[in-house]
Amino acid sequence: MTAESPFPASDDASLEYSRAQMLAMGQAVLERSVDHVAAIGSQPSRGNVDAAELCRSLREPIPEAGTELEPLLALLFDDLIPRSFTTPSPGYLGYIPGGGVYPAALADFIADTTNRYTGVWQAAPALVQLESNVLEWMCDWMGFPAGSSGLLTTGGSGATFNAVLCARERLLGPDIRRGTIYTSSQAHLCIVKAAKLAGIHADRVRLIPVDSAFRMRLDALKAAIAEDRAAGLVPFLVGSSAGTTNTGAVDALDEIADLCAAEKLWHHVDGAYGAFFHACPELRPLLRGLSRADSLTLDPHKGMFLPYGTGALLVRDASALRDVHAATAGYLPESPEEFYDPHQYGPELSRGFPGLRVWMAVKMYGAARYRAAIAEKRALAVWAAERVARIPGIVMDAEPQLSLFAFHLEGPTLATQEARNVATAALVEQVTRRGKVLLSGCTVDGRYLARVCVLSFRTRMEQMETCVAHLAEEAAKLLA
Ligand SMILES: Cc1ncc(COP(=O)(O)O)c(C=O)c1O
Structure with a gap:
């Protein structure tokens, strides 16, 4: 190239990677992702989402030069991804779960x-x-x-x-x-x-x-x-x-x-x-x-x-x-x-x-496997709802028509609607804080209801047993 050429000697204008580079990068991503998924059951069901400071620290001007893949993967997998609701977790029973099956990835x-x-x-x-x-x-x-x-x-x-x-x-x-x-x-x-x-x-x-x-x-x-x-x-x-x-x-x-x-x-x-x-x-x-x-x-x-x-x-x-x-x-x-x-x-x-x-x-x-998985989620919800309804202080507001049920806490110390709302919200929070299952709540006509929704493909009987046990223990503490 001559000095006047619009095409510089360096190959900055090419965004292509070699086959070997692509394989190496792909392998690095695969290992991170698969390790993440393989360990998903041992991660807390909700990461630390108190993250305003972290978000501020992430603001940056557009980077002029590129970064290697490895530090980016480290940032994502070690620092940022854990700071969220662990939505693919088997213990994710909040909102409406889903999971994220591997073939889709x-x-x-x-x-x-x-x-x-x-x-x-x-x-x-x-x-x-x-x-x-x-x-x-x-x-x-x-x-x-x-x-x-x-x-x-x-x-x-x-x-x-x-x-x-x-x-x-x-x-x-x-x-x-x-x-x-x-x-x-x-x-x-x-x-x-x-x-x-x-x-x-x-x-x-x-x-x-x-x-x-x-x-x-x-x-x-x-x-x-x-x-x-x-x-x-x-x-x-x-x-x-x-x-x-x-x-x-x-x-x-x-x-x-x-x-x-x-x-x-x-x-x-x-x-x-x-x-x-x-x-x-x-x-x-x-x-x-x-x-x-x-x-x-x-x-x-x-x-x-x-x-x-x-x-x-x-x-x-x-x-x-x-x-x-x-x-x-x-x-x-x-x-x-x-x-x-x-x-x-x-x-x-x-x-x-x-x-x-x-x-x-x-x-x-x-x-056939899809049907089996879907039917199992309903069966798990029905199983859990029956047991949750028997926990002292818990009143079932909505039986599982499908795989979701809702309930609230009542007790002699909870004389007002406001007190019941606060206690039920505390129940959701305390169970979730234990890290094994994540629950969420909703407000209906001024009433706060706790809810359990079983729809993650990873949720199995083990999580249902934990959910029932943790609800029973935390309800007892709140009513003591
Ligand atoms: C009953 C119902 N309808 C609609 C939606 C909206 O769906 P999306 O969040 O995929 O836009 C949701 C989401 O949770 C839902 O639960």
């Missing part, structure tokens, strides 16, 4: 290194077919008929947003301001958020009260619909829950489906937590009516135990999803009639390859 690595383009069918038809298979398998598990389809999203919130768009497009068209949505006061916040994103503001969203089992009250739902119609508004969507986040309540899906059919409303079911129990034929009665939904939110990063970042929406009439998203441009090929074409079914064009992690996991385990 392998799939992500393959997807990222091969970096094929799955937004448009023509660019990677065979890979898109795998994603299409995954959606069909989910339709099958959920009892959705031929003609259904769906969309993989980054989570349940994204799925729900797309569901509201389908209903809005189908039933309101451009006249969206008069449209009203109904969901229970216990529904996940993502429904209200999705409504707003879809242009349906909070003044058009009705939060229907629940019964003593935290299920949407049908009489109140009917009354709210009638009242809105009388006021000249246009009811168009009921969002029911197949397992609420707070207490695991499953709404009366079948009856709500009947009502929606009679009223010509779109019935969306939020199955982010609970829908995968429908994969087990013996558990389907718990979710009766789920397969009649017009659309269904799933969260494979919960009920299929995948790592965070995979949600799914199933839509009974696939054309509803296409009507929302179909678009073309002069530089794009024509979408095929026969095959699933992701950008025609969702808002994204360029995207990762979300289907591969689902496909790998199902292919490697097989559906």
Whole structure:
């Protein structure tokens, strides 16, 4: 090169690594990750998340020069990753667990290194077919008929947003301001958020009260619909829950489906937590009516135990999803009639390859093992709930309809609601501090409830026994 050359002698402009370098780096990452997972049961169920100071210390200007991999791995695995909730831990019983099965990590690595383009069918038809298979398998598990389809999203919130768009497009068209949505006061916040994103503001969203089992009250739902119609508004969507986040309540899906059919409303079911129990034929009665939904939110990063970042929406009439998203441009090929074409079914064009992690996991385990794991989580929750209910001072508020139950502490020293709330929150905290299981709580109508949700694929009987024992010991201390 001459001195004037725009191409300098050093090879800084190349970002490529040699084969040997890639193997060495890959091996280093693999060892760190596998060691981490292999030791996950002995890590505290919640790391030290009192981390404001740590966060401040991490702020830095953009680094001009690169760093070797090893110090970065040390920072991540030794210092930062432990400072979090140990969500893949077998003792993670808080919020809605999932776990993160290993085949999905392998799939992500393959997807990222091969970096094929799955937004448009023509660019990677065979890979898109795998994603299409995954959606069909989910339709099958959920009892959705031929003609259904769906969309993989980054989570349940994204799925729900797309569901509201389908209903809005189908039933309101451009006249969206008069449209009203109904969901229970216990529904996940993502429904209200999705409504707003879809242009349906909070003044058009009705939060229907629940019964003593935290299920949407049908009489109140009917009354709210009638009242809105009388006021000249246009009811168009009921969002029911197949397992609420707070207490695991499953709404009366079948009856709500009947009502929606009679009223010509779109019935969306939020199955982010609970829908995968429908994969087990013996558990389907718990979710009766789920397969009649017009659309269904799933969260494979919960009920299929995948790592965070995979949600799914199933839509009974696939054309509803296409009507929302179909678009073309002069530089794009024509979408095929026969095959699933992701950008025609969702808002994204360029995207990762979300289907591969689902496909790998199902292919490697097989559906039978998945069903066994899902059914075991419910059985563990039922087993634990029976024992927790017998602990002196504990009052069960929500039996496990699926694999989540909720309860609170009562006792002679806890005369007021405030005192019961404080004690129940302390119970959650003290059990969690012991480091073997992580619990979380929720507030429902001013009542603080402790909750146990069994949905990590790593949770087995050992953790249930620990959970019951630690609850009993800490409850006794609090009531002493
Ligand atoms: C019942 C329910 N619906 C929806 C969601 C939202 O899903 P995501 O967090 O994947 O967006 C959650 C999340 O916990 C949930 O529990």
